[in-house]
Amino acid sequence: MIKKILFALLILISFCGFSQNISLSEKAKVSILTCGLGPESYAMYGHTGIRIQDSIHGIDVVYNYGAFDFSTPNFIGRFIKGDLQYFVTNGSFIDFYYNYQAENREIIEQELQLNPTQINLLFQQLNHSVYSEERYYTYKFIDRNCTTMVVDKINGILGKEYIKSDTKNQSYREILYPYMTDFYMKLGIQLIFGTKVDEPATRLFLPYEFKEAISTAKINGKKIENSNSKILQVTKVETPFNWLNSIYSLLTALFILVFLNKKWIKISYFIFAGILGLFFSLVGLYSLHEEILWNYNILLFNPLLLVFAWYLKKGIKERIVLFGQIILAMLLVYLAYMTTKIHLEIVWPFIVLHFYWIGKIVLNKNNMALFFKN
Numbered sequence: 001m002i003k004k005i006l007f008a009l010l011i012l013i014s015f016c017g018f019s020q021n022i023s024l025s026e027k028a029k030v031s032i033l034t035c036g037l038g039p040e041s042y043a044m045y046g047h048t049g050i051r052i053q054d055s056i057h058g059i060d061v062v063y064n065y066g067a068f069d070f071s072t073p074n075f076i077g078r079f080i081k082g083d084l085q086y087f088v089t090n091g092s093f094i095d096f097y098y099n100y101q102a103e104n105r106e107i108i109e110q111e112l113q114l115n116p117t118q119i120n121l122l123f124q125q126l127n128h129s130v131y132s133e134e135r136y137y138t139y140k141f142i143d144r145n146c147t148t149m150v151v152d153k154i155n156g157i158l159g160k161e162y163i164k165s166d167t168k169n170q171s172y173r174e175i176l177y178p179y180m181t182d183f184y185m186k187l188g189i190q191l192i193f194g195t196k197v198d199e200p201a202t203r204l205f206l207p208y209e210f211k212e213a214i215s216t217a218k219i220n221g222k223k224i225e226n227s228n229s230k231i232l233q234v235t236k237v238e239t240p241f242n243w244l245n246s247i248y249s250l251l252t253a254l255f256i257l258v259f260l261n262k263k264w265i266k267i268s269y270f271i272f273a274g275i276l277g278l279f280f281s282l283v284g285l286y287s288l289h290e291e292i293l294w295n296y297n298i299l300l301f302n303p304l305l306l307v308f309a310w311y312l313k314k315g316i317k318e319r320i321v322l323f324g325q326i327i328l329a330m331l332l333v334y335l336a337y338m339t340t341k342i343h344l345e346i347v348w349p350f351i352v353l354h355f356y357w358i359g360k361i362v363l364n365k366n367n368m369a370l371f372f373k374n
Contacts, residue, residue, distance in 0.1 A: 025056035028119045030112045032150065033062065033096075034211040036105035036234065037179065042068075043105075045179050046207035048147040050154075051093055051109065052123055060093040063126045066146030068139070082288030086139040088129045088149070100232060107232035110214050110225050114157065122157045141291050142172060142196070142205045151204045162224060163217045165204045173197040175206065177342050181239070183246050190343040191276075194284060194295040198341065247346060254353050266357060267309050273354075274306035299334035300350055302327050312361070324362030331355060 035047040050063045067089045078084040100107055114122070129135060137144060155161045167175060173193060180186035204210050217224045243249060257265055277298045284293045304327055311319040331354055338344045338351075 022057060022059075024052075024054045024059070024116070024120050024123055026116045027056055028052065028054040028059075028116065028123070030114050030119050030122060032110045032112065032154070032211070032214060034108040034110070034207045035100050036107070038103055038105055041185065043103075044181075045176075046105075048150050048207040048210055049096065050122075050126065050150055052119070052126070053093075061090050062093050062096040063088060063090045063130070064096075064146065065137075065149035080283065080287055080289075082138070082140070084139050085136045086145075087136045088126075088134075090126070090130050097232060101234075104234045104237070105232075106230060106234050108211060109227075109229055109231045110211065111227045112154070112214070113219075113222065113224055113226045118157050122153065125153065125157075141289060142203055143290075145205060147207050147210050148203065148205050151210060158219065158224075162219055163204070163210070163213050165202055165209070166213065166216065167201045167209065170201050171198045172201045172203075172205075174342050175201050175209065179206075183250075183346070187250075187346050190346065191297050191301070192280065192283070192292050192295065194291060194293045196290045196293065247349070251349055254349050258353070258356070263312075266361075267312050269357075270305045270309035270312070273301045273350075274303050274309060277301035277303040277305065296334065296337060297347075299330045299337075300347065300354065302330060304330075308358075321362050324358050328355070328358055328362065331358075 029052070031051040031053070033049040033051050035049065037044055037046050047064070047066055051061070052063070053060045065088045066086065068084065068086050072078060072084065097107065137149070139145060142148075151163060155163055173190070176197065177186075177190075180189060204213055214225050215223075215228060257269060277300075280292075280295045280298050280301065281303060284295050287293075304323055308320070308323045308327060311323060331351065335351055338347070
């Protein structure tokens with residue numbers, strides 16, 4: 001048994017050394033693989049890989065910059081912090097293909113017009129990344145992921161940023177928004193995002209946007225894309241409408257809260273909303289992810305709601321009016337700012353609820369008196 005293991009290791013080491021030092025033939029090809037979307041949060045935007053083939057040397061390998069280890073100590077904490085280490089891997093194309101076939105995710109292949117010198121240089125650089133300290137990199141949602149790493153590699157080989165974003169008229173948020181089909185996941189992600197994702201999308205950071213950019217990119221009037229084919233076609237499973245996972249369930253839940261009209265329900269809700277706003281504030285300061293910094297959604301889920309809830313519980317009317325007016329003023333600012341934001345369509349129920357409840361308590365003395373009787 002030990003001999004078999006040693007033999008296998010010897011073959012693996014020999015292959016690694018061979019793959020790093022070999023010079024590819026003139027028949028070698030480079031392709032970009034764009035993989036379909038998956039239901040998991042880490043797969044909901046698709047995936048990008050680099051395929052290198054050389055029939056003369058029997059090479060058919062795929063390089064991936066999107067690998068991570070779930071067993072990393074404090075995985076969730078490091079992901080939130082923004083210092084989680086991702087790494088590049090390589091493996092046979094056939095294993096890559098079967099893996100995505102099993103996940104029912106399509107693969108689109110785009111062969112690039114590169115000369116033998118460029119292909120060899122890319123091959124050596126990729127192998128160096130796999131077998132050196134360059135293997136690990138700190139993941140960043142927009143600026144450093146499985147797609148941006150490939151974009152930078154290919155543009156580096158081309159010697160100029162020929163493949164680039166043509167979506168500058170859209171924000172990152174607007175590009176991301178259609179990918180999020182799960183309503184409550186979409187709501188949570190949109191609420192935790194800050195101002196960075198509202199900036200013009202100058203960076204190619206998603207697989208399918210990268211795919212489109214390759215198709216239109218040219219060097220001296222000649223297309224970079226040599227061919228484009230769907231090498232793995234899948235049957236998309238139609239997801240039935242889920243009422244529980246839609247804005248309708250949210251509206252129903254909020255309507256029930258309003259209908260019950262209980263003092264303890266309102267106080268509990270304001271505490272929850274205030275804690276959520278406090279979390280948005282603190283996580284932005286704690287995390288290295290720029291995407292969640294300067295989160296203006298704290299004007300909706302306002303930490304001051306905690307103070308407001310406290311004075312409601314204590315019945316200190318002057319303080320209730322003061323903090324209620326401050327919160328309403330900040331809510332008006334938020335609403336004005338949100339008129340140009342795409343996620344207004346999913347946060348508006350909270351805006352309406354806050355205006356209705358806080359305004360009713362603060363602006364009408366009779367309603368305030370009735371509130372304390374409940």
